[in-house]
Amino acid sequence: MSMTRPGEPVKPKRAARRIVNSAVHMSDEAIRDVRLAKLAKMRELGYDPYRTEKFASTDSATGLLANFKEGNQVKFAGRVVSYRLMGKAGFAHVSDGDAKIQAYFRKDDLGEPAWDVFSLLDVGDHVGVEGELFLTKTGEKSIHVRSLTPLSKALHNLPIGKEKDGHVWYGLSDVDQRYRHRHLDLVTNAEARETLVNRAKITRAVRHYFDSQGYLEVETPILQFVAGGAMATPFLTHYNAYDSDVKLRISLELYLKRLICGDLPRVYEIGRVFRNEGVSNRHNPEFTLLEFYEAYADMETMMRRVEECFHFVAEEVFGSAVIELPPTEDGAERSLDFSKPWRRVDLLHEIEEQTGLTAEDLRDFERAIARAKELGIPAKARQAGGVLDLGSEKHLGGLIEKLLEVFVEPGLQQPAFVVGYPIESSPLAKKDFDRPGITRRFEGYVLGREVCNAFSEINDPIDQRERFEQQLREAAKGDDEAHPMDEEFLFALECGMPPTGGCGIGIDRMAMLLTGADVVREVLFFPTMRPTSSPD
């Protein structure tokens, strides 16, 4: 309790001021008080919105509108998204999330207490209505309500926009608010809702595809003592019971391959992985990875799986193998065709086409750097809109991947597979025995973005151990993202792993492609946000 000196103007305390001015002081918290008063009034009238436990609708709004027959008795529950009271009658649109239907209320039809309850409604409340279908003067399919059941009271002013001819006024557009209060976004923004729902459907369709192909969906540990399978910085945490530090997984790979070693010949997992790295329009620190492994199969099989999977998902979710995308900035129409086999591009060949650096040049790191300087590659990179700093490259694999990024990726708009990755940056991929220094690995690209990474898996435990040892040497040289040694995984390989094809697909990236979202947060219900010091 603070002291007030005599003579100092007294500021009314919040609560006191609220009671005194409740009708005039319309801050957000005062609005809440008004709503609470309405709630109390409803309860006095015998209509407690929070008392009702269920309300069965005859059909969805979409269904009611599609099978509309005047005079049909119906029940419908949803959220009030518009509200117009006109003396002794009124209209409200009630939405079940997918669609909305108009409801018409008359004092004469509802009778005394129910009419008062109607007049206490606000946009944002949930209601159940019962009555018959009819057409209004202007021809809108509506429900003539005979009975009203409030099902919840919204205590806040919901930023539900006003709409006419598909144009929405005054909705919620502040991106920060949309992500932090996603429920409001879902209620107010139909497009955002559609994108997020489609993302869920895409995940489901992926499951359908692999289930239909005899794959077993499995779950593997998220807390791992050795976080392998990719090169990324893990999140760290602590396991009290074992007094041990553990990491959150950065990939699914090694555990899934241990299942292959256990003679589960087709396994897949769709799971969250965590990488302690920068957040951007294309990166969320936790994201959903699909990985699938198939015994007695190779990378060619994986290519076919990827083609089939995208085709299957596009058909199941969007009803077509051809996905129409929003036009580019210069207005060019774009579409992606997943019905055809993906184009194949050889990495070194393509780099030579674009830069003049030959496979011969790229066999040795020092020579590659020297030749790149001779050919003026950094300048060419700038011309191509990229950045290539030869001095910051540490090894051949990194340089080649950089060349790929700057010179090859932009050209890969329609679905394509890039093959022929260098061994340095592929510590889990089988060697290409016909091409020294190259692995049996490919990546899929669509719209210039990587969507999958796959290879014929190493099943030679001696080779795998050597690769890990090479990675340890890189780590010793200061590469903090080098792949760690995993003895348990090596033990499984030593017990015998059949030849296997494996592939990882970033589900979020896949969802972005198929929904046309250009920001990863739009395909995540709850993207990672910086914590707010004062939650509102």
Place this chain on the structure above:
RNA sequence: GAGCCUGUAGCUCAGUCGGUAGAGCAUCGGCCUUUUAAGCCGUGGGUCGUGGGUUCGAGUCCCACCGGGCUCACCA
């Protein structure tokens, strides 16, 4: 992590040259028994992100901090 932009009413936004804040919607009160961005009349609502500084005077200029957006870096 770096650069640029940004933060004003519950929501969407104005705010000129530095002179102590505006609109629409929403809210609240009144009228209105087929409206639909309902309408009409009236009312209230803001420590201008936070903290410093310059100034007679700061929403406005400067600095720091806290959010957010875009681009880049790392990566999928």
